[in-house]
Amino acid sequence: MQHTTIKTLLDTPALIGSEVEARGWVRTRRGNKHVQFVQLNDGSTIKNLQVVLDMSRFSDEELKPVTTGSSLRVTGRLVESQGKGQTCEIQADAFELYGTADPESYPLQKKGHTLEFLREIAHLRPRTNTFGAVLRVRSALAFAIHKFFQEKGFFYLNTPLITASDCEGAGAMFQVTTLDLNNLPKDEEGKVDYSQDFFAKPTALTVSGQLEGELGATALGQIYTFGPTFRAENSNTPRHLSEFWMIEPEMAFYDITDNMDLAEEFVKYCITYALDNCMDDIRFLEQMYDKDLVERLRFVVDNDFVRLTYGEGVKILEESGKKFEFPVHWGTDLQSEHERYLVEEHFKKPVILTDYPKEIKAFYMKQNEDGKTVRAMDVLFPHIGEIIGGSEREENYDKLLARIEELGIPMKDMWWYLDTRRFGTVPHSGFGLGFERLVLFVTGMTNIRDVIPFPRTPGKAEF
Ligand code: 4AD
Ligand code: MG
Numbered sequence: 001m002q003h004t005t006i007k008t009l010l011d012t013p014a015l016i017g018s019e020v021e022a023r024g025w026v027r028t029r030r031g032n033k034h035v036q037f038v039q040l041n042d043g044s045t046i047k048n049l050q051v052v053l054d055m056s057r058f059s060d061e062e063l064k065p066v067t068t069g070s071s072l073r074v075t076g077r078l079v080e081s082q083g084k085g086q087t088c089e090i091q092a093d094a095f096e097l098y099g100t101a102d103p104e105s106y107p108l109q110k111k112g113h114t115l116e117f118l119r120e121i122a123h124l125r126p127r128t129n130t131f132g133a134v135l136r137v138r139s140a141l142a143f144a145i146h147k148f149f150q151e152k153g154f155f156y157l158n159t160p161l162i163t164a165s166d167c168e169g170a171g172a173m174f175q176v177t178t179l180d181l182n183n184l185p186k187d188e189e190g191k192v193d194y195s196q197d198f199f200a201k202p203t204a205l206t207v208s209g210q211l212e213g214e215l216g217a218t219a220l221g222q223i224y225t226f227g228p229t230f231r232a233e234n235s236n237t238p239r240h241l242s243e244f245w246m247i248e249p250e251m252a253f254y255d256i257t258d259n260m261d262l263a264e265e266f267v268k269y270c271i272t273y274a275l276d277n278c279m280d281d282i283r284f285l286e287q288m289y290d291k292d293l294v295e296r297l298r299f300v301v302d303n304d305f306v307r308l309t310y311g312e313g314v315k316i317l318e319e320s321g322k323k324f325e326f327p328v329h330w331g332t333d334l335q336s337e338h339e340r341y342l343v344e345e346h347f348k349k350p351v352i353l354t355d356y357p358k359e360i361k362a363f364y365m366k367q368n369e370d371g372k373t374v375r376a377m378d379v380l381f382p383h384i385g386e387i388i389g390g391s392e393r394e395e396n397y398d399k400l401l402a403r404i405e406e407l408g409i410p411m412k413d414m415w416w417y418l419d420t421r422r423f424g425t426v427p428h429s430g431f432g433l434g435f436e437r438l439v440l441f442v443t444g445m446t447n448i449r450d451v452i453p454f455p456r457t458p459g460k461a462e463f
Contacts, residue, residue: 006044009022010086026040029063036063051089129284130288133285133443134281157225164204167362217251238448239440250430264304314328363404364391364393387438397421
């Protein structure tokens with residue numbers, strides 16, 4: 001069987017005049033007793049293929065089950081379209097109905113459902129224009145990410161999802177166990193006896209592949225990961241998911257400046273790729289949700305990101321005279337409102353903040369001479385806030401060990417990580433890009449739940 005997508009039919013002028021076959025789902029049917037028009041969509045493009053049915057050849061009875069949501073195979077001649085807005089249409093000789101969709105119960109009847117409603121029917125929302133567009137852009141961005149790193153000679157490293165260490169040290173992990181929760185084995189002290197658990201110790205879903213990524217980078221030179229990560233924080237915000245995808249490059253011999261250069265080049269590459277390859281979808285999303293979308297994407301690609309230290313950033317916030325919901329001074333973790341003020345109101349450009357206080361950053365970051373700050377970098381974006389977090393890593397064994405002890409991180413879990421600093425340690429750096437935050441930015445959507453097919457958030461694990 002030939003599998004020509006509707007995208008190919010619409011984009012290949014050479015096919016005009018030939019007999020073709022199209023398959024897809026009916027978006028609408030309208031017309032009169034002489035001619036009926038079906039808008040057919042197969043997900044390959046935002047555009048529908050118009051199917052023209054000459055009613056001297058079909059009966060009303062035959063057409064009756066061809067309702068919104070039903071699925072069809074149509075054969076006929078591809079001809080140039082008379083109607084405006086479409087290049088060609090198919091003049092049907094015959095059609096086969098694969099499946100009906102009862103108009104009484106199929107929920108996607110009309111256009112204009114709210115995004116909140118569509119989240120409740122996430123199993124069907126990929127069939128809408130909006131989610132088709134978002135998911136195609138998401139797929140293109142995933143490809144761009146691999147393309148970028150592969151072209152640069154990075155290796156794709158797969159890090160484990162089940163882990164016994166807490167990379168970010170935030171303690172927000174989902175436990176993984178096969179113990180019977182109704183009948184837990186206990187040790188002499190009355191605590192859960194994990195020696196009887198599947199891995200013979202407590203384990204959880206990973207919050208980041210970075211620690212293993214560093215093992216890869218200190219062997220292969222330049223690696224990247226791209227996989228799901230899990231955070232059990234109870235953050236109900238438009239920018240947090242409990243399960244999200246992260247890209248984590250890690251590079252031997254890179255300092256913080258090399259790291260920033262790579263991060264900036266990387267996000268610009270991904271956005272440019274989407275602009276070059278997904279314009280139909282991006283234009284649709286712009287028209288529906290975000291009038292300045294293309295302009296904003298181009299602006300980010302065309303401008304240098306502003307680079308300054310956390311300390312300088314805090315000073316600007318303090319002197320802004322703006323009343324923030326969360327007060328800000330040196331030492332506080334920046335909230336999204338602070339990040340967005342710097343980006344959207346002060347600089348009006350993406351910003352990279354560096355040298356954060358060590359207390360608000362993870363144990364592995366390279367300590368600065370001042371004893372107070374670490375060589376961290378966060379990339380902040382308009383509408384998003386933090387899109388990337390990264391750092392140069394502490395490569396000095398003694399300093400790293402001292403920090404681990406200071407924070408009370410259990411040493412026995414960290415021996416393998418410390419070995420990278422014992423044997424042939426090198427300066428190295430890396431960062432993590434939240435994939436959904438990038439998709440959010442490129443699609444102009446405002447809620448992160450609308451850029452992943454089946455979102456997981458506190459209290460929600462349907463579909
Ligand atoms: O800043 P984070 O926590 O950094 C790390 O995990 C490091 N290990 C990365 C590294 O240096 N290799 O997370 C990195 C990025 C954030 O900037 C954000 O874009 C995204 O991951 N992120 C989330 N995205 C969606 N939902 C959440 N709950 C997220 N938490 C972080
Ligand atoms: Mg961060």
